Amino acid sequence: MSSRIKRLPAAPGGRRAKWLVLAAWVILALALGPLAGKLGDVEESGANAFLPGNAESAKVNTELEKFRDDPVMPAVAVYTASEGKMTDAGRAKAAADAKAFAEYTAKGEQVSQPIPSDDGRALMTIVPLDTADSAKTELGDAVEGVRDIADANAPPGVDVEVGGAAGSLMDSVEVFDSLDSTLLIATAAVVTLLLLITYRSPILWIFPLLSVAFAAVLTQASTYLLAKYAGLPVDPQSAGILMVLVFGVGTDYALLLIARYREELHGHEDRHEAMRIALRRTFPAVFASAATIAVGLSCLALADINSSRSLGLVGAVGAVCAFLALVTVLPALLVIAGRWVFWPFVPRYGTPAHKHRTVWSRIGAAVAARPRWSWMMSAAVTAVLALGAVGLNMGLSQAEMYQDKPESVVAQERISDHYPSGASDPAKIVLTAGHEDAVKAAAADTRGVADVRDGERTGGLATLEVVLKDAPDSEAAKDTVDALRTNVHEVEGADALVGGTTAQTLDTQRAADRDLKVVVPVVLGVVFLVLIGLLRALVAPVLLLSTVVLSNLAALGASYFLFTHVFDFAAVDWSIPLMGFVFLTALGIDYNIFLMTRVREEVEKQGHARGVLAGLTSTGGVITSAGIVLAATFAVFAGLPLVTMAQMGVLVGVGVLLDTFLVRTVLVPALALDLGRWTWWPGALFRRAEPAAAGEYAEDGFPARHPERVG
Numbered sequence: 001m002s003s004r005i006k007r008l009p010a011a012p013g014g015r016r017a018k019w020l021v022l023a024a025w026v027i028l029a030l031a032l033g034p035l036a037g038k039l040g041d042v043e044e045s046g047a048n049a050f051l052p053g054n055a056e057s058a059k060v061n062t063e064l065e066k067f068r069d070d071p072v073m074p075a076v077a078v079y080t081a082s083e084g085k086m087t088d089a090g091r092a093k094a095a096a097d098a099k100a101f102a103e104y105t106a107k108g109e110q111v112s113q114p115i116p117s118d119d120g121r122a123l124m125t126i127v128p129l130d131t132a133d134s135a136k137t138e139l140g141d142a143v144e145g146v147r148d149i150a151d152a153n154a155p156p157g158v159d160v161e162v163g164g165a166a167g168s169l170m171d172s173v174e175v176f177d178s179l180d181s182t183l184l185i186a187t188a189a190v191v192t193l194l195l196l197i198t199y200r201s202p203i204l205w206i207f208p209l210l211s212v213a214f215a216a217v218l219t220q221a222s223t224y225l226l227a228k229y230a231g232l233p234v235d236p237q238s239a240g241i242l243m244v245l246v247f248g249v250g251t252d253y254a255l256l257l258i259a260r261y262r263e264e265l266h267g268h269e270d271r272h273e274a275m276r277i278a279l280r281r282t283f284p285a286v287f288a289s290a291a292t293i294a295v296g297l298s299c300l301a302l303a304d305i306n307s308s309r310s311l312g313l314v315g316a317v318g319a320v321c322a323f324l325a326l327v328t329v330l331p332a333l334l335v336i337a338g339r340w341v342f343w344p345f346v347p348r349y350g351t352p353a354h355k356h357r358t359v360w361s362r363i364g365a366a367v368a369a370r371p372r373w374s375w376m377m378s379a380a381v382t383a384v385l386a387l388g389a390v391g392l393n394m395g396l397s398q399a400e401m402y403q404d405k406p407e408s409v410v411a412q413e414r415i416s417d418h419y420p421s422g423a424s425d426p427a428k429i430v431l432t433a434g435h436e437d438a439v440k441a442a443a444a445d446t447r448g449v450a451d452v453r454d455g456e457r458t459g460g461l462a463t464l465e466v467v468l469k470d471a472p473d474s475e476a477a478k479d480t481v482d483a484l485r486t487n488v489h490e491v492e493g494a495d496a497l498v499g500g501t502t503a504q505t506l507d508t509q510r511a512a513d514r515d516l517k518v519v520v521p522v523v524l525g526v527v528f529l530v531l532i533g534l535l536r537a538l539v540a541p542v543l544l545l546s547t548v549v550l551s552n553l554a555a556l557g558a559s560y561f562l563f564t565h566v567f568d569f570a571a572v573d574w575s576i577p578l579m580g581f582v583f584l585t586a587l588g589i590d591y592n593i594f595l596m597t598r599v600r601e602e603v604e605k606q607g608h609a610r611g612v613l614a615g616l617t618s619t620g621g622v623i624t625s626a627g628i629v630l631a632a633t634f635a636v637f638a639g640l641p642l643v644t645m646a647q648m649g650v651l652v653g654v655g656v657l658l659d660t661f662l663v664r665t666v667l668v669p670a671l672a673l674d675l676g677r678w679t680w681w682p683g684a685l686f687r688r689a690e691p692a693a694a695g696e697y698a699e700d701g702f703p704a705r706h707p708e709r710v711g
Contacts, residue, residue: 012331013275021332025325029217036220042227042234044310049235052304055507056485060499063430067458072106072128075143076164077150078414079114079123082157086121089155094123100149104142106130117418124419129166143170147407163411165425165501168398171406175641183240186636187247194632198255198625204341207333208254215250215325216243219318226317233310237645241311242318248633249293249587250322252626253286254330256594259622261331265339265347275335283327285597288534289590290323292527296586299523304511308575312582319586360620364613367670375670378662382550385658388557393571395509396643397473398501400570403641416471420450425472426465427481427500428455433462435494440464442487448480468502477502478509512574519578523585524549531589535596537683543671544592551663552584555655562650573644576651583648584655587630591623591664599672603685612672620665627660 012021051058079094081087094114101111109128116123129142147162154160188209195205219242226232260282264274297319300312339346367374399409412425431439436454443452443466455463466484470476481502488496524545531541556577563569598619603611634656637649672679680686 012328013272013279013335015272018272018332018335021328022336025214025329025332029214032217032221035224036217039220039224039227039234039239042224043239044233044235044306048306049233049310050237050305050307050508051504052507052511053306054304055504055511056497057499057503057507060428060430060497060503063461063497064428064463064499066461067456067463072109072130073139073166073169074164075127075129075146075162075166076411076415077101077125077127077146077160077162078411079125080159080161080414080418081121082159084121086116086123087155087157090158091123093153093155093158093160094125097149098125101125101127101146104129104145115419119418122414122418124415126164127166139166140170140173143167159414161407161411161414163408163415167408167411168406171402171408174406175402182640183636184243186639187244187633190632190636191247191251191629194625194629195251198629199258199342200345201342203343204258207330207337207341208251208258210333211254211325211330212247212250212322214329215246215322218325219243219246219321222321223314223317232313232317233306234314235307235310237307238310238314240645241648242314244633244636245315246318246322248630249290249319249590250326251629251633252590253289253322253326255622255626255629256286257282257326257330258334261334262342262347263618266349266351269349271335271339275331279327279331281601284534285594286323286327288530288593288597290319292530292589292593293319293586294323295526295530296523296582299519299526300582302519302522303515303578305508305515305575308515308578311579315583358617358620360617361613363620363665364616364669367616367666368609368613368673371670371673375667375674378667378670379550381662382554382658382667385555385557386550386553388561389553390557392556392560392577394574396569396571396573397471399473401573401643403567403643403646412471420467420469425501426453426467427484427498427502429464429466429484429488429496429498431462431464431488431491431494431496433457433460435491435496436462436464438491439488439494439496442491443484446480446484446487448476449484466498466500472501473505478506481506509574512578516578516581520581523582527585527589531593534593535600535680535683537680537686539675539681540596540672540679543675543679544589544596544668547663547667547671548585548588548592548659551588551658552581552655555584555651555658556580558658559647559651559654562654563647567638567646567650569643569647573647575644576647579648580651580655583652584659587652588655588659588663591627591659592668594623594626595619595664595668600680600685603680608677608679608685609673612669616665616669623664624660627656627664631656631660 011017048058048061051061077094077097079086079090081090091114098111098114104127105111106128107130111128112126114123114125127146129139129146143162143166147167150160150162191212192205192209195208196202199205223232223234223239223242227234257278261275261278264278265271268274268277294316297312297315300308303309303312334341399405399413402409429439429443440452440454443449443464448469449466450469451467453465453467455465457463468477468480470480481498485498488494488498527548528541528545531544532538535541559580560572563572595615599612599615602614602618605611606614631653634649634652637645638653640646640649677686
């Protein structure tokens with residue numbers, strides 16, 4: 001039975017099995033295709049989708065749903081004089097618009113009359129919209145209708161913008177609506193271009209992309225089913241990143257398998273035998289990589305922030321589906337097609353698989369000549385880059401969340417210039433009915449509160465609206481919310497809860513700090529266990545994990561420099577350190593896994609020093625190609641309008657490139673050469689391998705005299 005299990009990884013390369021595998025995937029794709037298209041139906045885009053699950057602000061959002069079957073959300077039209085006081089024409093425009101806005105107002109609600117600012121330069125009209133159903137069907141249509149009215153016939157010298165909670169929500173929805181298609185098209189184009197450059201073949205690039213397409217269908221259908229029937233959280237952000245992850249990881253696995261298959265074709269006339277051997281020898285590395293990514297991302301289930309949990313769990317599904325597709329359908333397709341897919345560089349049986357001297361053998365020679373100096377210098381470079389992470393400016397305001405400011409952000413800036421900054425987006429208090437006066441008094445006595453307004457009552461609950469003096473996403477407003485919570489919580493029997501935009505930002509910030517402290521150690525522990533099982537040693541996993549941590553810090557420091565001096569981002573989003581660490585640890589460890597599994601294989605044949613250099617030489621090209629492809633796919637994020645996703649893409653791209661060109665190429669091999677057989681302690685290779693004497697490396701980097709023997 002065990003021998004059959006061992007043969008399973010090679011099955012897709014069999015003469016008959018290849019057709020069965022391909023047929024199974026075609027049937028599966030046809031069956032799951034309709035489900036894959038429904039992923040958007042299960043996406044949660046409400047306020048709580050991006051909040052900590054147990055946060056006070058999330059509880060307020062839940063309680064507010066009890067007040068109306070169709071909750072009201074305000075759109076705010078702001079009229080601003082370009083110079084001096086508001087003109088008569090501007091006041092007439094605002095008054096006329098207020099009447100026209102009534103067409104989109106929620107049932108039972110009224111449009112406010114234009115509210116003048118104290119400086120006389122602005123007018124503000126609040127339009128209560130129905131979030132479920134309006135005179136124009138949906139909230140998006142209502143916001144668009146309000147904006148059309150506000151934009152029409154504005155008099156000279158008067159600027160008009162529509163924002164408020166409804167405007168902000170719809171601007172965000174618009175960004176996410178175009179996210180999936182934009183990312184998919186851009187990622188496919190980048191991967192296609194890089195595969196053409198890598199393979200220099202007009203044919204071969206099609207096969208990895210076709211395999212990734214199968215993986216994408218399985219991923220989207222699986223995610224939809226898990227979300228619908230197993231409670232898997234999915235939000236627009238995680239759904240967008242999901243496809244990029246599948247493309248990047250799937251292409252990496254394809255590059256590794258195709259490189260080994262090409263190598264085996266030089267030594268085996270039968271392509272089926274070549275594929276079976278290639279699968280057996282790459283399967284442990286690919287399996288360990290997929291397991292590391294899936295388990296590492298799954299650790300985000302421990303996070304408080306709902307969007308972090310969603311991203312981690314959805315990403316884990318994508319990694320598993322990419323693995324399943326790339327170790328089954330890709331081998332079947334390649335064997336069915338035959339050697340000609342490599343045209344014009346067809347691997348011929350009996351010809352050398354590698355040139356005697358390559359760039360990677362030269363790098364190996366340089367590292368082997370001075371291994372200690374090599375690892376110390378590369379560690380110093382990463383340490384210097386890591387210093388850039390000291391003193392990170394954390395936290396993006398609402399205005400800083402977009403690379404190009406949407407209309408709602410501009411409207412909020414106008415309000416902040418001429419009104420109490422929180423006027424358009426007050427804090428919300430939910431309390432037990434009958435305690436309104438006491439809670440209202442406690443709120444009014446809070447420093448930073450501009451006004452307290454009565455709200456609604458229903459089912460034993462009541463609400464209050466608290467206008468803050470400062471902008472809703474400012475540090476001063478967060479301090480006010482803290483003080484407000486302290487004061488209203490002291491009202492006995494009121495059970496008052498404080499929510500709203502500012503409270504949500506504050507809760508998210510604190511949850512991000514907590515998640516970083518909880519999730520990071522768990523991820524490191526899980527990856528460490530995977531590496532122990534793969535390499536059957538303790539020292540090597542410690543070294544690899546240490547280099548990954550150092551690389552992550554270096555990536556964060558280098559990225560922060562780019563954020564500040566190239567992209568001109570105001571700060572780093574609170575979610576980035578954790579998301580970046582988890583993704584870089586899960587993805588970045590891949591290249592160390594690819595390298596060290598090949599090194600271990602070669603060490604068993606040739607001894608430690610020669611094995612390290614042979615592993616570096618044989619995997620150099622494929623890992624570099626994989627790193628460039630993965631970095632490029634995540635770099636697609638840099639052009640997105642959302643700063644958070646742009647920062648995520650830059651950080652992962654920089655980190656992957658550091659892993660590819662510095663950590664895996666110099667730091668890890670140099671450490672392994674310097675430590676010698678102790679790299680494999682306490683495993684069997686430690687007891688069997690003998691270290692080479694100093695100075696025994698030839699020009700090609702391999703030991704010049706009596707090479708080490710194993711066994």
